[in-house]
Amino acid sequence: MATTNLSYYDKATIPNAKSFRFGIVVSEWNPDITQNLLKGAVEALKDCGVTEDNIVVWDVPGSFELIYGCKKMVTSQKVDAVIAIGNVIQGETKHFDFVCEGVTQGIVDLNIAHETPVVFCVLTDNTKQQSIDRSGGKLGNKGIECAIAAIKMAALRQF
Ligand SMILES: Nc1c(NC[C@H](O)[C@H](O)[C@H](O)CO)[nH]c(=O)[nH]c1=O
Ligand SMILES: CC(=O)[C@@H](O)COP(=O)(O)O
Numbered sequence: 001m002a003t004t005n006l007s008y009y010d011k012a013t014i015p016n017a018k019s020f021r022f023g024i025v026v027s028e029w030n031p032d033i034t035q036n037l038l039k040g041a042v043e044a045l046k047d048c049g050v051t052e053d054n055i056v057v058w059d060v061p062g063s064f065e066l067i068y069g070c071k072k073m074v075t076s077q078k079v080d081a082v083i084a085i086g087n088v089i090q091g092e093t094k095h096f097d098f099v100c101e102g103v104t105q106g107i108v109d110l111n112i113a114h115e116t117p118v119v120f121c122v123l124t125d126n127t128k129q130q131s132i133d134r135s136g137g138k139l140g141n142k143g144i145e146c147a148i149a150a151i152k153m154a155a156l157r158q159f
Contacts, residue, residue: 020050025058041083084121
């Protein structure tokens with residue numbers, strides 16, 4: 001079943017985020033997509049009370065480099081959660097599979113190894129249109145969904 005709208009959230013169900021600090025690591029591959037995901041994430045964080053100076057944004061070359069970029073964000077910045085933003089689109093070869101598997105497992109490993117949650121905001125799509133639909137198109141913006149997830153995980157981290 002196709003993704004339902006990724007952008008809806010009920011602020012009444014979201015923890016107060018004004019004291020939280022967030023890191024966002026963004027892949028430069030498919031920048032039209034990843035910049036829309038970033039825009040959605042930042043706008044949602046601010047809508048939930050996060051101040052601009054509490055949002056740290058770093059760029060990395062591709063989704064595979066999100067692993068190292070998020071590790072450095074977690075270990076060198078005082079953040080309550082990290083959002084990893086990328087967009088991998090199937091090409092002619094199996095490279096898509098290895099990039100997707102690599103970044104997925106890498107972010108799993110970071111969540112196990114460290115005390116700062118890393119939220120998986122990586123679109124892994126068969127076509128460009130699928131990516132467009134999920135980064136501010138007809139299915140919403142996964143950046144919004146992941147910003148809300150990051151706030152909830154930052155709150156959970158306090159226990
Ligand atoms: N094809 C895509 C890539 N490929 C590049 C890798 O992520 C990585 O930067 C390279 O293998 C060097 O380590 N990356 C994406 O984010 N999206 C793609 O569609
Ligand atoms: C996911 C990728 O790295 C992919 O876009 C590269 O394209 P190709 O598989 O045609 O080399």
